[in-house]
Each structure stands twice: as structure tokens, then as C-alpha cells.
Amino acid sequence: MAETRFTGSFTQQEPIPEEGISAALELLRTGRLHRYNTAPGEVSLTARLEAAYANWQGARYCLALASGGQAMQIALRACGVRPGDRVLTNAFTLAPVPGAVAAIGAEAVLVEITEDLVIDLDDLAAKARASGARHLLLSNMRGHLCDMDRLMRVAEETGLTVIEDCAHTMGARWNGGRSGNFGAMGCFSTQTYKHMNSGEGGFLTTDDPELMARAIIMSGSYMLYERHGAAPAPEHFEKIRLETPNMSARMDNLRAAILLPQLDRLDDAIARWNTLHDRMAERLSALPGVALPHRPEPEFYVGSSIQFRLPGLGAEAARQLVAEAAARGVELKWFGATEPVGFTSNHGSWRYLRAQALPRTDAILSTLFDMRLPLTFKPADCDAIAHHLDAALAALRSPEGAA
Numbered sequence: 524m525a526e527t528r529f530t531g532s533f534t535q536q537e538p539i540p541e542e543g544i545s546a547a548l549e550l551l552r553t554g555r556l557h558r559y560n561t562a563p564g565e566v567s568l569t570a571r572l573e574a575a576y577a578n579w580q581g582a583r584y585c586l587a588l589a590s591g592g593q594a595m596q597i598a599l600r601a602c603g604v605r606p607g608d609r610v611l612t613n614a615f616t617l618a619p620v621p622g623a624v625a626a627i628g629a630e631a632v633l634v635e636i637t638e639d640l641v642i643d644l645d646d647l648a649a650k651a652r653a654s655g656a657r658h659l660l661l662s663n664m665r666g667h668l669c670d671m672d673r674l675m676r677v678a679e680e681t682g683l684t685v686i687e688d689c690a691h692t693m694g695a696r697w698n699g700g701r702s703g704n705f706g707a708m709g710c711f712s713t714q715t716y717k718h719m720n721s722g723e724g725g726f727l728t729t730d731d732p733e734l735m736a737r738a739i740i741m742s743g744s745y746m747l748y749e750r751h752g753a754a755p756a757p758e759h760f761e762k763i764r765l766e767t768p769n770m771s772a773r774m775d776n777l778r779a780a781i782l783l784p785q786l787d788r789l790d791d792a793i794a795r796w797n798t799l800h801d802r803m804a805e806r807l808s809a810l811p812g813v814a815l816p817h818r819p820e821p822e823f824y825v826g827s828s829i830q831f832r833l834p835g836l837g838a839e840a841a842r843q844l845v846a847e848a849a850a851r852g853v854e855l856k857w858f859g860a861t862e863p864v865g866f867t868s869n870h871g872s873w874r875y876l877r878a879q880a881l882p883r884t885d886a887i888l889s890t891l892f893d894m895r896l897p898l899t900f901k902p903a904d905c906d907a908i909a910h911h912l913d914a915a916l917a918a919l920r921s922p923e924g925a926a
């Protein structure tokens with residue numbers, strides 16, 4: 524523990540499984556990278572991935588896409604959001620979420636969060652009534668699930684269609700039900716920093732054949748929708764196939780080749796993430812002044828990152844903590860910064876939106892810190908990170924005295 528600096532990398536992923544590398548090389552040698560470029564009788568890797576993911580997720584239908592952002596845009600459109608409509612979403616999320624709403628010409632109405640970093644269901648009900656919005660793009664930001672049973676009751680009472688952004692909850696469950704299977708559609712990302720890594724990529728899942736038929740045509744299937752791995756029967760396309768625009772957001776076979784073996788290993792990855800997360804949570808909770816969000820009993824999470832608050836910390840001290848941690852090799856993100864940094868921004872920086880007052884969210888974000896937990900970390904790294912954070916906090920309390 525004597526090292527003065529943590530030397531692990533918070534952004535280093537595990538390698539792609541060898542099986543995926545060989546499958547990718549084999550595919551490159553065929554040249555058939557496009558999902559519809561198949562030899563007679565061949566089922567494309569993308570179609571196979573859709574079937575495998577639908578099965579793992581427990582959804583009837585699955586569509587593989589170019590990104591999680593595209594999954595959200597297509598889901599919003601498939602569910603009937605029109606330009607100018609209002610769409611409710613969490614005030615605490617990442618920029619692609621309000622971005623997806625803006626991309627389809629709709630207007631995001633931001634909902635407050637609670638200290639447990641989930642959507643505030645009372646504010647949701649109030650804003651659903653006040654705004655007249657018919658849709659909620661629920662962001663399960665940083666893997667925290669709200670009370671999904673109560674959320675679905677609020678949605679029913681207020682006439683909201685729910686679309687789930689599961690970029691951080693692939694594999695998570697509430698009361699046994701998989702995140703993504705509660706609302707009308709679930710959106711997933713396979714971008715490098717999520718739970719499977721194809722560089723860029725995403726999935727859309729649903730049990731509704733009409734929604735999926737529209738989503739498949741929008742994804743850019745031309746009239747090749749029968750070449751899908753988990754699609755509704757052809758009759759569901761008859762009515763909509765000529766009135767639904769093609770938005771070119773397909774996944775390709777190269778990404779599918781590297782994702783298929785990762786899906787086989789996903790449950791194992793989730794178990795390893797939770798080992799890291801729970802060790803980190805235990806160490807962080809022992810540090811002075813640190814508050815961790817409460818994880819309710821019905822929630823099964825995937826701990827690919829961890830968040831903590833330092834209630835009462837001022838903005839200057841928060842900036843100082845980020846710097847003290849960085850000097851010790853620990854990469855902390857702070858959600859209270861007024862200027863966006865890297866991937867992290869807050870609602871004040873989304874200037875394409877109408878400015879919205881979110882005092883409770885702002886108060887929470889002003890003392891909220893976040894760390895990635897890549898699977899290249901070992902459990903002992905969590906102890907080292909906590910040790911360095913302890914030193915960074917001590918330095919904050921007495922800048923001269925602390926080591």
C-alpha cells in the first residue's frame with residue numbers, strides 16, 4: 524500500500540475473446556460484412572446475434588443496430604413520438620439521451636432524481652400531468668434502477684409509454700424481471716464502455732410485433748426484413764413497410780462476430796463486475812463523509828461503475844478532490860462541474876434544450892462522484908483506490924499536513 528500513485532487504467536477494457544478475433548478474421552476473408560450479404564442458405568452473424576440476444580434478454584424480438592443512440596431514436600419514433608412532442612427523461616443522464624429526443628425533433632422535459640440517483644417518481648407523475656407528454660425515455664443511469672413496479676403504475680395512471688435506456692443495465696433485474704422488459708421497448712449499447720464491446724453498436728428489444736416491424740424497417744432493412752434473427756412474422760410488415768422511412772442504422776457482421784462470444788461470457792462478466800463493485804463499495808463506505816446510494820433489495824445491479832456523494836462538499840473542494848485524486852492516479856468524475864469534461868456533462872450544458880429548473884438534481888450532482896470499474900481491475904485494486912482516495916480526502920481537510 525506504500526505506492527504514492529494508483530497505476531491501473533480506468534479506461535482499459537479486456538481484450539476481445541480469441542474466438543471473436545478468429546470469427547472476425549474469418550469473416551474479413553469472406554468480404555461479406557453487410558448483414559444482408561449472405562451466401563445462399565447462410566444466416567448472417569448479425570441475425571444469429573439477434574436471436575441469441577433475444578433469448579438471453581427474454582424478449583420476443585431483438586434488432587441489432589449501429590449504436591445505443593440509434594436504438595433510442597428508433598424506439599422513440601416506433602412508439603409514435605412526433606416532432607414537437609414532449610418526452611420526459613431523467614435530468615441525470617448522459618448527453619446521447621436528450622440528444623436522441625432532440626434528433627427526432629421532440630422536446631425533452633427533464634425529471635428530478637433522488638439521492639439514490641434514480642428518477643423521482645413523484646416529480647415524474649407531476650410533470651407527466653403538467654407537460655402533457657405521452658412518452659418517458661427512462662435512463663437507468665449508471666445502472667441504478669428505480670422501483671420499476673411503481674414506475675409502471677405511475678406510467679399507467681398518467682398514460683405514459685415507457686422506453687428504457689439500458690446502456691448501463693444490460694443484465695440488471697428488478698424483482699427478477701430484466702431491465703429492458705418493463706416498458707414498450709428496451710435500448711442497449713455495445714459501445715466500448717458498456718457491458719459488451721463492439722466499439723460502437725446497440726440493440727433494441729420488445730415483445731410487440733408492430734413496434735419491432737417498424738423499428739426494423741427504420742433501421743434500414745429495405746425489403747430484406749425476413750433475414751432477421753428475432754423478428755415478427757412477415758404479415759406484420761405488410762401494412763407499414765412502404766410508409767416507414769429507412770434511416771440506415773444497421774449493425775454489420777464484423778461487430779456481430781466479436782459480440783457473439785462476449786454474449787456467451789456476459790453472465791461471468793457481470794459476476795466479476797459485481798465482485799469489484801461490492802469490494803469498492805465496502806472500502807468507500809469506510810471513508811469519512813462518503814455516502815453511497817442505497818441499493819434496494821429487489822434490485823440486481825451490474826456494477827460496472829460506482830458512484831458516491833460527499834454531502835456538504837462545496838464546489839471548490841469538489842474540484843480540489845478531483846485534482847488530488849488525479850495526482851494519485853485515481854480518475855474521478857464529478858457531475859457538478861459547470862463545464863462538461865470528457866463524456867461527463869450535466870443538464871446545464873445541453874443548451875439546445877429549454878433551460879429547466881432542477882434544484883434537487885443540481886444539489887445531488889454538486890457532490891456526486893463517479894468511477895469506472897473496468898474488468899481489467901483486480902479486487903486488490905479496489906483497496907488501493909480506496910487508500911488513495913482516503914489520502915486525497917485527508918489532503919482536502921488539511922492541505923499542508925496530509926501526506
Ligand SMILES: *Cc1c(COP(=O)(O)O)cnc(C)c1O
Nearest residue numbers: 590591592617619688690712714
Ligand atoms: C452510452 C450511453 C448511451 C448511448 O449509447 P451509444 O451506443 O454510445 O450511442 C445511452 N445512454 C446512456 C446513459 C449511455 O451512457
